Amino acid sequence: MTTTDLPLFPLASVLFPGGPLTLRIFESRYLDMVRECSRNDSGFGVCLILDGGEVGTPAKPAAVGTLARIVDFYTLPDGLLGITAAGGARFHVERTRVRHDGLLRGDVEYLPSEPLLPVPAEYGLLATLLERIAEKAGGDYDRAPRANFDNASWVGFRLAELLPLENIERQQLLITTDPIARLRLLTEYLQRFQHD
Numbered sequence: 001m002t003t004t005d006l007p008l009f010p011l012a013s014v015l016f017p018g019g020p021l022t023l024r025i026f027e028s029r030y031l032d033m034v035r036e037c038s039r040n041d042s043g044f045g046v047c048l049i050l051d052g053g054e055v056g057t058p059a060k061p062a063a064v065g066t067l068a069r070i071v072d073f074y075t076l077p078d079g080l081l082g083i084t085a086a087g088g089a090r091f092h093v094e095r096t097r098v099r100h101d102g103l104l105r106g107d108v109e110y111l112p113s114e115p116l117l118p119v120p121a122e123y124g125l126l127a128t129l130l131e132r133i134a135e136k137a138g139g140d141y142d143r144a145p146r147a148n149f150d151n152a153s154w155v156g157f158r159l160a161e162l163l164p165l166e167n168i169e170r171q172q173l174l175i176t177t178d179p180i181a182r183l184r185l186l187t188e189y190l191q192r193f194q195h196d
Helices: 028-040 121-137 146-150 152-162 167-175 179-195
Strands: 004-011 020-025 044-051 064-075 081-098 104-110
Touching: 004 028, 004 064, 004 081, 020 028, 028 064, 028 081, 044 081, 044 167, 064 167, 121 146, 121 152, 121 179, 146 152, 152 167, 152 179, 167 179
Parallel strands: 004 044
Antiparallel strands: 004 104, 020 081, 044 064, 064 081, 081 104
16 A cells, blocks of 8 residues: 655544534644645645644644645634635554654555445434434535435534534544444444433
8 A cells, every 4th residue: 555645733623524624724834734735736634633732742643534625715803824624535644753843744544435325224313313413503514415314424424523522432433434333333422412
């Protein structure tokens, strides 16, 4: 398998394939990264922080992350750069290194795309739940094509980002490469809410 050199942006959140990401960019290492991504029409990797913080010294990232592609730039009310990115392919980080400016870079291996599978009848309730949440969330969620609600991967990833889960649970859902197994995990996580 071949590896790709990718700038990494460790965050205290998990980005899923097809998911949205908005960021305030103010550290010079990340301003340089955004410039590099724009110049090369490339993306950057988003990984959950396992140890450390989003600002300051480089944090320790999770081994599995998601490629983020910048889709919009804007100036925030405080004058800082804002970006909107979209989640792409998942990857496994083989090695990391810290550049002189503190930017974390990784040699990553992209994970294969998941098969397009329908939502099995026993998980139909998850698709219904997502429809209700999407109506309330509005925006891109509510405008999604009807067919997406019968795509096991799409339903699993959208629920993973919309439900009030712990980041470690979200990371487990990201790592899971079988869309049906992801729906099974979500069903287990949802049982917790029934007891609250």
